Amino acid sequence: MGKHVEILAPAGSLDSLRAGLAAGADAVYIGGSRFGARAYAQNFTEEQLLEAIDEVHLQGKKIYMTVNTLLKDKELAELFSYLLPYYQRGLDAVIVQDMGVLRAVRSWFPGLEIHASTQMSISAAEGVRFLKKHGVSRVVPSRELHLKEIAEMKKEGLELECFVHGAMCYSYSGQCLFSSLIGGRSGNRGQCAQPCRLPYQIDGRPEQDLLSLKDLCTIHKIPELIEAGIDSFKIEGRMKQPEYVYTVTKLYKKYTDLYQKNGQSGFSVSAEDERKLKEVYQRRGYSQGYYHQRNGKEMLSLARPENVSTESQKKEGAYLPELLPVSGKLWLKSGCPVSFSVAAGSAKVSCKGEVVQEAVRQPLELSKVEKQMKKTGSTGFYFQDLEICMEEGVFLPVQSLNQLRRQGLGKLTEALLQPYRREWTKENGKEDESALHPEQGAAAEENRDRSAxxxxxxxxxxxxxxxxxxxxxxxxxxxxxxxxxxxxxxxxxxxxxxxxxxxxxxxxxxxxxxxxxxxxxxxxxxxxxxxxxxxxxxxxxxxxxxxxxxxxxxxxxxxxxxxxxxxxxxxxxxxxxxxxxxxxxxxxxxxxxxxxxxxxxxxxxxxxxxxxxxxxxxxxxxxxxxxxxxxxxxxxxxxxxxxxxxxxxxxxxxxxxxxxxxxxxxxxxxxxxxxxxxxxxxxxxxxxxxxQGDPELGVPFQKEFTRGHWKRGVK
The missing domain is CATH 3.20.20.70 (Aldolase class I)
Incomplete structure (x- = not known):
């Protein structure tokens, strides 16, 4: 029924990425070594991220990268070289907050989709319309919106990615300086210290966690989320364990598919699956967020539980990549080079090896050849079909068969990934000093008059x-x-x-x-x-x-x-x-x-x-x-x-x-x-x-004041 809805899983580590894919995610979002809003997540090195891009694409899935912090000029000067390897490898999209970053990425990397982060605080259809003019293909709107507002946004024609499960900020994302001004750790730099989770008093009453929201859980509302026009169901949790990613992704995939297959009349969430969601991670309880209400006391976790989390952990490496089925054909004829072809999807490659010899002592056995060729190891493939055309009484060293198999599967991997690869040239992308440090000349308006x-x-x-x-x-x-x-x-x-x-x-x-x-x-x-x-x-x-x-x-x-x-x-x-x-x-x-x-x-x-x-x-x-x-x-x-x-x-x-x-x-x-x-x-x-130029007269007028970030700034 209706359009496909993307299930988007968080990937704070390679194990979490594989957990999300194994659970049926259509896409994952991940942070590199810099510029992400989860500075304390495990995140990925360049080598790991490049491998992750290939692994995701071999499974026909998508991968998005967070560049959703605010960047200073020195950092922006390094962004091009940081992103270039990922762009060339085939990264599907970047998630951004900073309008300077948006402008730069749009100029540098044509064809790379730009997703507007929830940190942009887009809260109305007008905001979506504004971003559409600037090349944004997807918007992650504020989490505080009602489903009716989401539906109105969807009329603007951009993809909408909305959070459906996980931790909730008390503030509109991108509009919080609490951690920054109180503790010097900026949420706009991915370093939030979460002062909203602390207790506060009002009217002399006992302390309560008045700014601490319960986690979001919308699994019962999947039909309404789909009908509102949401394109991607986003699961929060790049700081969480692989088992959490696997369980939550699997259940949201299951019930999204269930509704799309059977409609409202055939949709219900089992008590067993509800229990699984609670067991995999239960910090302060769940609410259904803002999709059906403006606000409310029931959304908050006012009391601090003794056991903050019951998150279960699964052994690292437990989630292996889903294997891709391939079909192969092997020809062994005396006096001719051994020939091997292998195909997956629309990709097909062929390669040749050593000349096949007549057997002097022990001819090749069909069963042993088949067994050797099917040893795909960690390639990510398995042979669904393997046809072997072999003359009797021929011989070829096992080492040659292994080399031929590796060569064929390696060429197949490249063929499957080639459509994702991009070339970057100065003709199709701009990266120069003028783009980073534009002239401030005649185009500047009256308010840039330095003499004023x-x-x-x-x-x-x-x-x-x-x-x-x-x-x-x-x-x-x-x-x-x-x-x-x-x-x-x-x-x-x-x-x-x-x-x-x-x-x-x-x-x-x-x-x-x-x-x-x-x-x-x-x-x-x-x-x-x-x-x-x-x-x-x-x-x-x-x-x-x-x-x-x-x-x-x-x-x-x-x-x-x-x-x-x-x-x-x-x-x-x-x-x-x-x-x-x-x-x-x-x-x-x-x-x-x-x-x-x-x-x-x-x-x-x-x-x-x-x-x-x-x-x-x-x-x-x-x-x-x-x-x-x-x-x-x-x-x-x-x-x-x-x-x-x-x-x-x-x-x-x-x-x-x-x-x-x-x-x-x-x-x-x-x-x-x-x-x-x-x-x-x-x-x-x-x-x-x-x-009057008299600092003595300009002394603080009261006892308590702050210099803000005048001297200390943020990292």
Whole structure:
């Protein structure tokens, strides 16, 4: 029934790869030695990965490689030589997060499919449409989406790959800086320390794991997932053991095939198979994820179990590659070279060996010749048919038969793999210094004028904060999140920038239709935080300048070019870069955030709903961590998501001279929980440090603050 659905298995090791294939996976995804979002997985060396590509292709399956972290320029300069051997060998696709990487790979390696990682946080059909224009063939959307949203995305014509089983992040993937800002280990670099698994308090209640989701299990929902249009069922688990990969893959394959054969009326999951899923890995229980609900307390594992895992392990090497059937024919005629042909699928090869002799003592026996030729060993083949045409009374050394068999099967292997091989030439792919470090010449727009004095912008979240910003002489640019404030702010001569929501899903887009006139008439620019909202604006003919916030990451020169080619007026500098890295990136055209509590998570689940129940009112609440720090959480109930903030604000006013040497186009102060007195104190400190040049006056205005990544960066 219907189309084929790919079962995509994780492969954190060669044993896991073979386990997935043995269980019936149609494809595997795997990480190389660098640039993958599982930095602590076993991963593959170059030699192992090249062998894996061949092994997968000999079985007629596909193999995708993760390059789904953010890359700095020095790393991007090494990416071409890193990927080239895999491209030539026949890698089927790369999974990417970084738009600079996307641009580079698309330019360098024609014919190599590009899959957009879930780290891109694509949450609406508009985002899929945006990526389609840039050569993406498959999108892995945010895991927080409802099946109705998935079905709407599918109308854009790209393949959709969705997670169906395994661990779940509490934050929208790609929108989490919790591990980075708290512990210095960046999830955007594959090094997440999982602070979401720690206990937290609220309202003085006992500690609970308020940010820890249960694992995803959708095996009962396979029919609905298929009918929504999902092309690939993705199983999470590159850090898990081969037995987990084998069991989960086998069961999802079994029940996907069952539905496609028998339909809904013949579909049911047995209690025995449910038990197998739980036994192979049971950390904190299972939920069916977001496919049928927006959020909910039942999705969380609030209590910490004594036995964190019951994952069983199978002995390494237990999963052997599936053998490929071949047909062969051997001719032995006295006075003629021995001849051997072998075929599999559409491939057929022939080879010749030594001249066959008349036997002096012991002629060859048919049964012994057959036995010798069928010794295929570790070649990955077995003889389904072997025809031997042999005269009586002939002789040939056994060594010659072995050599002929090896030669024939080796040629067959190459023939089967040849369709996957690629040649790379400068004519069909571009790899040069200009691609990595493009000129910054006449094409640069006004905001790259190095002679211009930097501007001061503030982002506000309340009417009171906006009024203070309007009265502040040093502030020339005001970012507002509430479109209803644009009309009031526009009465001033200051530049008003409307900041669109951090998450722009289908229902959010529908609500924002009511604000189209405010956007056109009362704001000068727009700040976007996702690709979905950019495409939404373009679909409606929006022509005013668009800028991007920090979470549309620009970590390299290729990324800067991508944004410029998209007509984006300016970007926000990375918040995970240290001072030296910001200099190397050359952020003359960028906004640099120099103050504010930085978002560490953007979440579909709601702390309010988990602890107190939904009240439908946007506002603030506070988590308390193990060190008794208060973590602000803002509820955006109009779009139903939370933003969790760093407990301490970034403060750089007393480092103003160092900051100004970066030559950024704008500095930005982000206000969130600050009341009138706090905001005025901050503005006073930054006026002293940045405008009056007096670092003594720009000293920290409060006891607790952070330098963010100004000095330490991330690995």
């Amino acid at each position: 004095t930097y501007r001061v912008g503030v982002l506000v979240q309340t009417r009171e904060q906006m009024k203070i910003a309007l009265d502040a002489e040093m502030v020339s640019r005001i970012y507002v999140e509430d479109p209803k404030l644009c009309r009031e702010a526009k009465l001033s001569k200051k530049c008003i920038i409307l900041a669109l929501p951090s998450v722009f899903r289908e229902d959010t887009a529908e609500k924002w239709e009511a604000y189209r006139e405010e956007i056109r008439a009362y704001c000068d620019e727009v700040l976007i935080r996702n690709w979905d909202s950019l495409q939404w604006l373009r679909d409606r003919g929006f022509e005013k300048p668009v800028r991007t916030d920090y979470n549309l990451y620009v970590w390299n020169q290729q990324g800067k070019v991508f944004f410029r080619e998209e007509g984006i007026r300016g970007y926000t500098a990375p918040v995970e870069f240290r001072e030296r890295e910001l200099k190397e990136l050359e952020i003359e055209g960028a906004t640099l955030i120099v103050y504010g509590r930085q978002p560490v998570m953007i979440t579909a689940n709601c702390v309010q709903k988990t602890v107190r129940g939904c009240d439908g009112r946007s506002g603030w609440l506070y988590l308390t961590d193990r060190k008794q720090k208060k973590i602000p959480v803002k509820k955006y109930c109009d779009s139903c998501y939370n933003v969790i903030y760093n407990p301490a604000p970034l403060f750089l006013a007393d480092l103003a001279e160092d900051v100004k040497r970066l030559g950024m186009w704008e500095i930005r102060l982000d206000f969130s929980t600050e009341d009138k007195e706090e905001m005025q104190a901050v503005l006073k400190a930054y006026q002293a440090g940045f405008l």
